[in-house]
Amino acid sequence: MHLLWPQVQAFHPHLWRAVCGYELNPAMREELLQEVLLAVWESLPRLRDPGMLLPFVLRIAHNLGASHVRTETRMPSPVPFDAAQHDVPDPATTTACARTQWLFEALATLPLNLRQVLMLQLEGFDYQEIADMLGITLENVGVRLHRARGRLKALSKEEGGL
Amino acid sequence: MNFDELMKGAWQVQVPPASQEELVRKVRQRQLRLRLLRSLEVVLTLLAVFVFGQALLTGRIGPSHWLLMPFFVVFLPVAWAIVLRAPRRHAADATGSASAYARLRLAQLRAGLRDLRLARTAVWLLAAYAVVACAGTWLLAGDAWRDAGLMLLLMAGAFLGLTLWLGRPLRRRWLREYRSVRRLIEE
Numbered sequence: 001m002h003l004l005w006p007q008v009q010a011f012h013p014h015l016w017r018a019v020c021g022y023e024l025n026p027a028m029r030e031e032l033l034q035e036v037l038l039a040v041w042e043s044l045p046r047l048r049d050p051g052m053l054l055p056f057v058l059r060i061a062h063n064l065g066a067s068h069v070r071t072e073t074r075m076p077s078p079v080p081f082d083a084a085q086h087d088v089p090d091p092a093t094t095t096a097c098a099r100t101q102w103l104f105e106a107l108a109t110l111p112l113n114l115r116q117v118l119m120l121q122l123e124g125f126d127y128q129e130i131a132d133m134l135g136i137t138l139e140n141v142g143v144r145l146h147r148a149r150g151r152l153k154a155l156s157k158e159e160g161g162l
Numbered sequence: 163m164n165f166d167e168l169m170k171g172a173w174q175v176q177v178p179p180a181s182q183e184e185l186v187r188k189v190r191q192r193q194l195r196l197r198l199l200r201s202l203e204v205v206l207t208l209l210a211v212f213v214f215g216q217a218l219l220t221g222r223i224g225p226s227h228w229l230l231m232p233f234f235v236v237f238l239p240v241a242w243a244i245v246l247r248a249p250r251r252h253a254a255d256a257t258g259s260a261s262a263y264a265r266l267r268l269a270q271l272r273a274g275l276r277d278l279r280l281a282r283t284a285v286w287l288l289a290a291y292a293v294v295a296c297a298g299t300w301l302l303a304g305d306a307w308r309d310a311g312l313m314l315l316l317m318a319g320a321f322l323g324l325t326l327w328l329g330r331p332l333r334r335r336w337l338r339e340y341r342s343v344r345r346l347i348e349e
Binding site for chain 2: 009012013015016017020026030033034035037038039041042043046047056059060062063064066067068096097099100102103104111112113116119122123132133134135136149152153156
């Protein structure tokens, strides 16, 4: 096992969020995450600077996510909710979950080039780091972020998402 | 709270559902499955080389060898060319920047689609050869040649079915991936 593998495991939440931005189907998300982890496992020996592990693994996740082909799976038909038979969750948790679900569904409506920059910014990377990871200019990062945020804002106003 | 903070909050809430140990176990299983598949391909090739190599070296070449040899001589190299040149993602490819990866992936997918076309053509040609050879043996040759001809026809049919069965969904998938990655470069 590579020395950095335990640290990669600490980045699973980051990788999972990246995967969720490309795939909405829960089963396919897990499949894609496995694919990403396998690629990370195999390419870890190529990493020169261990301090750059997070950008390294996220670059792999975004590359594989971008070329991931969405599979059309039939969604199960919704079952009516019966409050008498189920525990009702805390309203605060429900609101947070609904926001997260809205965000990922809204991200899926964005073109890939806008989605990638926004996801990386939400992950906490600055403009320069995003430009390096995607191989684009700083100005381009700014333009794409502005457009992505604008589209999500408009969508949120329309649907009352966030 | 402003829109950006709400977005960040909603983003951070998303956490992986499976336990880490379970996830690592699944990744290892997947890795093992890929290795087994590659080993199976090597074993099948070695088996074919052994059967024909032995027949050639000992000089005991029967009707079935003569009929099946063109089949393997054409089919195996084509099959291997596809296996080796398949647009399989190599782990190292995905470590580059998004734009570099997209260009590389497009080239890999173009090669893969070309190879699939080649495989389809090869398998139809081999099926045609098998039909002609089988008909020829039934009209002109004895029992030993007829049995070999029938065997060749059965194998050709199986390979044809298998290639079409595997090739169609693969082609659809690669085409969709190609269009999706191309949009990333064009946008």
